[in-house]
Amino acid sequence: MPLEIRPVESKKELEAFLHVPWTLGMKSDPNWVPPLLDDYRRSLNPKKSPFLKHGEVKCFLALQDGHPVGRISAQIDTDFDKQWPQEKGVAFFGFFDSKDDPAVARALFDAAAAWARGKGRTTIRGPFTLDSKGEVGVLVEGFDTPPRIGMPHNRPYLGPLIESAGLAKAKDFYAWWYTSGHIDERTRKIAERTLQLPNVRVRPMDLSHFRREVDIVRDIYNSAWSQNWNFTPF
Known part of the structure; x- marks a missing residue:
């Protein structure tokens, strides 16, 4: 046809x-x-x-x-x-x-x-x-x-x-199952050590300053992923 x-x-x-x-x-x-x-x-x-x-x-x-x-x-x-x-x-x-x-x-x-x-x-x-x-x-x-x-x-x-069509693999991607509610021992210890650092604190989002909080999350995301393959910033 x-x-x-x-x-x-x-x-x-x-x-x-x-x-x-x-x-x-x-x-x-x-x-x-x-x-x-x-x-x-x-x-x-x-x-x-x-x-x-x-x-x-x-x-x-x-x-x-x-x-x-x-x-x-x-x-x-x-x-x-x-x-x-x-x-x-x-x-x-x-x-x-x-x-x-x-x-x-x-x-x-x-x-x-x-x-x-x-x-x-x-x-x-x-x-x-x-x-x-x-x-x-x-x-x-x-x-x-x-x-x-x-x-x-x-x-x-x-x-x-x-x-x-003539193309070849450029990169492998993997997706993982994660069991909700379970944190392995290694991850738990890393989290505990991180929270003990003097310049680290965890707080909820301040929804009364929503735009500011979204900008913070965006900046963290862009920084964390900046060297990831094919990354482009938000």
């Missing part, structure tokens, strides 16, 4: 783009957690998206006989360029999904790569939705459990499809 890769331009095409997982039957997977589509709509809306204040994104649909069979986004992030000046040639991809067909995957990645090259980029990396603060990576093990927060859940063939 003829394959068409179409840039997303209209609201109707955006809705088709967002609903590709449903179109491809992901709802039949009991461990799949559907995304909040209103969040995605905001993230791709230039008037509402925090990401689009410092980045660009282009979305593509794969169509066969007029029906969606895949999707991908390509994006660049000037915040990433500032945080990692040695990697200014990097663009990103996200939202990747496809039927189990290497030709569809290759065509989608060709479209994303062509857009990135047009922006002067030499490398494309992902999946990121839309950056490291969103959903990251592709699931390659653990298909029998629901995803952790910020982690994807996809069909087992998606990783091999990405590799069939």
Whole structure:
């Protein structure tokens, strides 16, 4: 069947783009957690998206006989360029999904790569939705459990499809189960020693100064994660 890769331009095409997982039957997977589509709509809306204040994104649909069979986004992030000046040639991809067909995957990645090259980029990396603060990576093990927060859940063939399009693994990500209410002895001792330091204290948030408290949390987060792979600050 003829394959068409179409840039997303209209609201109707955006809705088709967002609903590709449903179109491809992901709802039949009991461990799949559907995304909040209103969040995605905001993230791709230039008037509402925090990401689009410092980045660009282009979305593509794969169509066969007029029906969606895949999707991908390509994006660049000037915040990433500032945080990692040695990697200014990097663009990103996200939202990747496809039927189990290497030709569809290759065509989608060709479209994303062509857009990135047009922006002067030499490398494309992902999946990121839309950056490291969103959903990251592709699931390659653990298909029998629901995803952790910020982690994807996809069909087992998606990783091999990405590799069939010529991409190679850049980083391993791990998600862990944690038993609520249990603190191991090592962690407990570290916490006790930390609380004994003269310049450390623990206090509740002061909601009467909410904006100030949020700024403190943001600054701590940005400092703690500043050297994490692909990090961009809030």
